[in-house]
Amino acid sequence: MPTTLTLNDGASLPAIGFGTYPLKGEDGIEAMVSALENGYRHLDTAVNYENEAEVGEALRRSGVPRDEVVVATKIPGRFHEKDLALQSLRDSAGRLGLDRLDLALIHWPNPSRDLYPQAWQALVQAQQEGLVRSIGVSNFTESHLQRIIADTGVTPAVNQVELHPYFPQEQMRAVHARLGILTQAWSPMGKRNAPFAEPAVADAAAAHAVTPGQVILRWHLQLGSMPLPKSATPQRQRDNLDVFGFELTNDEMAAITALGRPDGRLFGGDPDTHEEM
Numbered sequence: 001m002p003t004t005l006t007l008n009d010g011a012s013l014p015a016i017g018f019g020t021y022p023l024k025g026e027d028g029i030e031a032m033v034s035a036l037e038n039g040y041r042h043l044d045t046a047v048n049y050e051n052e053a054e055v056g057e058a059l060r061r062s063g064v065p066r067d068e069v070v071v072a073t074k075i076p077g078r079f080h081e082k083d084l085a086l087q088s089l090r091d092s093a094g095r096l097g098l099d100r101l102d103l104a105l106i107h108w109p110n111p112s113r114d115l116y117p118q119a120w121q122a123l124v125q126a127q128q129e130g131l132v133r134s135i136g137v138s139n140f141t142e143s144h145l146q147r148i149i150a151d152t153g154v155t156p157a158v159n160q161v162e163l164h165p166y167f168p169q170e171q172m173r174a175v176h177a178r179l180g181i182l183t184q185a186w187s188p189m190g191k192r193n194a195p196f197a198e199p200a201v202a203d204a205a206a207a208h209a210v211t212p213g214q215v216i217l218r219w220h221l222q223l224g225s226m227p228l229p230k231s232a233t234p235q236r237q238r239d240n241l242d243v244f245g246f247e248l249t250n251d252e253m254a255a256i257t258a259l260g261r262p263d264g265r266l267f268g269g270d271p272d273t274h275e276e277m
């Protein structure tokens with residue numbers, strides 16, 4: 001199982017990222033410094049997490065060389081007009097204290113505004129100008145993806161979607177595989193609804209002498225999904241990266257995926273109807 005994955009633009013990303021929401025303030029900086037000390041090299045933030053300054057501070061405080069860390073942020077729904085989207089990227093870089101963003105995404109498509117194609121044009125331009133290395137989207141459906149690809153001829157490098165055992169996103173993973181888009185998983189554990197006690201998870205944890213959380217993250221890697229677990233707990237931070245020393249069987253994988261259900265989303269975040277500004 002590789003520890004990095006290559007994107008369709010040739011860049012590579014660590015196979016497991018660190019989710020930074022809702023880490024803020026001094027406690028948040030300390031949790032992120034701990035994550036970097038524990039080996040994370042990919043930090044996932046967003047304008048709407050209101051913690052980009054903390055992410056930049058944690059990176060500098062950790063002493064980890066800048067070019068060893070992938071910093072990813074997201075354009076919020078209120079800045080989809082092209083000029084606003086470009087300004088949002090420059091402002092993010094400023095708050096992070098970085099010359100360049102490693103990865104930037106459109107946070108939600110917000111289809112009722114119908115402006116996400118402009119935000120995508122902004123990302124394509126920002127990549128051409130060197131402000132952003134890799135560009136992608138989050139919470140896009142197949143039709144949103146098809147539209148921006150048809151508009152620009154540029155395929156997003158990643159689509160970051162809700163993905164955990166109760167919502168395994170089989171259809172979107174197939175779409176991504178067909179289009180050459182990497183699947184990133186938000187709430188990869190299932191957050192407050194983590195299926196740690198489900199027999200499919202607990203039995204695999206016992207069989208491999210690992211924790212239920214490690215089973216779920218290993219399930220992501222074997223699916224080809226890049227998980228972005230958040231933890232403010234140093235031991236869990238370490239456990240969540242320590243998933244390369246065992247392999248789930250096909251039966252274990254199938255049993256965990258079978259926990260999926262149509263209403264498995266955490267809060268009804270259907271991108272066709274749920275909007276975030």
Ligand SMILES: NC(=O)c1ccc[n+]([C@@H]2O[C@H](COP(=O)([O-])OP(=O)(O)OC[C@H]3O[C@@H](n4cnc5c(N)ncnc54)[C@H](OP(=O)(O)O)[C@@H]3O)[C@@H](O)[C@H]2O)c1
Pocket residue numbers: 018019020021022044045107138139160161185186187188189190191192211213214228229230231232233236239240
């Ligand atoms: N693009 C989007 O629209 C979107 C939406 C939501 C989230 N995200 C991104 O995805 C990241 C992760 O999502 P999330 O924070 O919602 O959910 P998550 O990573 O599935 O769950 C985080 C929760 O699980 C706990 N946890 C972590 N590792 C654990 C382990 N090994 N054992 C037991 N509990 C464990 C954490 O507790 P402690 O911290 O107390 O250890 C925390 O309460 C976010 O931080 C954000 O970067 C993106």
